[in-house]
Amino acid sequence: MQNAEIDMKPIIAITAGDINGVGYEIILKGIADSHIVEICKPIVYGNPKIARQHAQTLSDEFHNLQFNIISSPNEAKDGRLNMIVCYPDDTPLRIGESTPEAGKASFASLDRACRDLKNGLVDALVTAPINKQNIQSDNFSFSGHTEYLTSMFGGDGKESLMMMVSDAMKVALVCNHTPISKVPMMITEDRILRKLTILNKTLQQDFMIRSPRIAILALNPHAGDNGLIGKEEQEVIRPAIAKANEQGILAFGPYSADGFFGAGDYVHYDAVLAMYHDQGLIPFKSLDMNGVNFTAGLDIIRTSPDHGTAYNLAGKNTANPESFVHALYMAIDLLRTRAESTQINANPLVIEAPMRPERPERIDRSQLTFLNEK
Numbered sequence: 001m002q003n004a005e006i007d008m009k010p011i012i013a014i015t016a017g018d019i020n021g022v023g024y025e026i027i028l029k030g031i032a033d034s035h036i037v038e039i040c041k042p043i044v045y046g047n048p049k050i051a052r053q054h055a056q057t058l059s060d061e062f063h064n065l066q067f068n069i070i071s072s073p074n075e076a077k078d079g080r081l082n083m084i085v086c087y088p089d090d091t092p093l094r095i096g097e098s099t100p101e102a103g104k105a106s107f108a109s110l111d112r113a114c115r116d117l118k119n120g121l122v123d124a125l126v127t128a129p130i131n132k133q134n135i136q137s138d139n140f141s142f143s144g145h146t147e148y149l150t151s152m153f154g155g156d157g158k159e160s161l162m163m164m165v166s167d168a169m170k171v172a173l174v175c176n177h178t179p180i181s182k183v184p185m186m187i188t189e190d191r192i193l194r195k196l197t198i199l200n201k202t203l204q205q206d207f208m209i210r211s212p213r214i215a216i217l218a219l220n221p222h223a224g225d226n227g228l229i230g231k232e233e234q235e236v237i238r239p240a241i242a243k244a245n246e247q248g249i250l251a252f253g254p255y256s257a258d259g260f261f262g263a264g265d266y267v268h269y270d271a272v273l274a275m276y277h278d279q280g281l282i283p284f285k286s287l288d289m290n291g292v293n294f295t296a297g298l299d300i301i302r303t304s305p306d307h308g309t310a311y312n313l314a315g316k317n318t319a320n321p322e323s324f325v326h327a328l329y330m331a332i333d334l335l336r337t338r339a340e341s342t343q344i345n346a347n348p349l350v351i352e353a354p355m356r357p358e359r360p361e362r363i364d365r366s367q368l369t370f371l372n373e374k
Contacts, residue, residue: 009041010123010335012074012328013113016086017045017128018135020094020102022319023308024054026237027128028323029064030328031081040332043073043122045109049089057095057315073121086112097316103134111139114152124301124331128324129309130179141176145304146295153298160298161198163271164284164306165330170207170271171280174200183276187219187232192240195208196273200249202296203270206334212318213262213268216241216253219275223256238307257283290322292330301334303327 014031017023028051030250031042048067055062068080076082088110094102095098116122125235127145142148150160162345163172173184196214203212216237220230227234237254244251257267259272266272274280284291285306293304305323313319 010332011041011043011076011200012331013116013122013125014042015109015113015127016044017103017106018131018309019105020052020099020314021129022314023128023310024051025319026321026324028055030325037079037223041076041078043076043084045084045086045113046083047087048083050093053093056318073116084112096119096311098131099136100134101132105141106130106135111135123324124335126327126331127304131309146176149295149302153300159194161195161296163294163296164281164291165294166288168287169266171284172271172273173277175276187236187275189236192237193243195253196244196249198297199271199273206337208337209270211250214251215255215269215272216251217257217274217279218254222255233369290326292327301331303331
């Protein structure tokens with residue numbers, strides 16, 4: 001499917017995530033927009049009974065939801081809410097709680113969707129939030145979606161990049177879900193250069209930025225103060241930037257994170273490479289809690305809302321679906337952009353590219369509560 005003509009309606013696999021969180025709510029609210037089924041064929045990987053139980057917590061318009069139950073993406077119908085059943089009806093639902101059964105259901109949904117993606121039956125993957133603890137098992141021993149997907153689709157040593165995308169900023173990470181105590185040993189010249197290379201390529205290929213400018217953050221306060229507070233900037237980060245520059249990558253820094261974001265300097269760059277999770281995601285989410293988590297560097301396309309299971313909001317009809325909707329539209333945009341990039345590189349004389357689907361007006365957030373990870 002990934003090599004199909006870009007004017008065809010793509011099939012998007014949507015995993016339901018943790019059944020006790022807000023996954024079903026944001027999916028149902030998001031797909032309720034009729035524009036979605038006009039530009040793609042969505043398939044939810046979950047269970048119709050569980051979905052209907054969540055629908056009962058929403059407004060009346062959701063109470064009589066009808067799903068087109070299919071056994072393969074090939075059976076997906078245009079204009080319908082398609083669903084592939086991944087776990088049994090008697091899976092216990094405990095809205096707002098973390099349970100082992102929810103973890104098993106999360107994995108069953110993710111596993112089936114990934115197999116269909118690997119077999120070329122769907123075009124892209126959008127994942128609802130999982131609980132990183134209750135999903136752990138012999139089949140899933142990863143710190144998150146990004147690491148699992150890298151193991152599934154990163155053959156031949158291909159590496160991925162965790163990237164957060166919004167209208168305000170693009171942030172990528174050298175270290176994803178790494179404990180702070182282990183971050184310094186993970187900050188190596190080679191690792192920074194590898195992540196920079198992936199980021200530069202995805203900005204060109206997926207976002208059509210010909211010569212992207214990338215800001216690199218320092219690890220230590222005040223960028224190490226010339227070695228007084230830390231030597232990683234001098235001994236590791238600066239040499240990595242110099243090598244990237246030699247390879248034609250427009251990388252700058254390292255910049256002290258507090259001053260960089262406090263002064264708004266991020267607006268002068270196409271993306272920011274942060275050293276670790278909170279260094280990049282705290283300013284990103286402070287600016288926009290409705291961004292998208294994008295797994296860059298892989299041949300497949302996967303996006304996700306930039307929030308967690310939000311157990312504290314589950315079942316209250318207050319979950320904001322905007323981040324999920326952005327993730328869905330971004331997956332479709334990326335499919336088209338990659339196809340356009342391939343065409344342009346294959347034939348530089350091509351100057352016209354197919355139109356991307358128009359996005360609807362932003363969702364009215366005045367009556368909705370932001371999603372915060374519990």
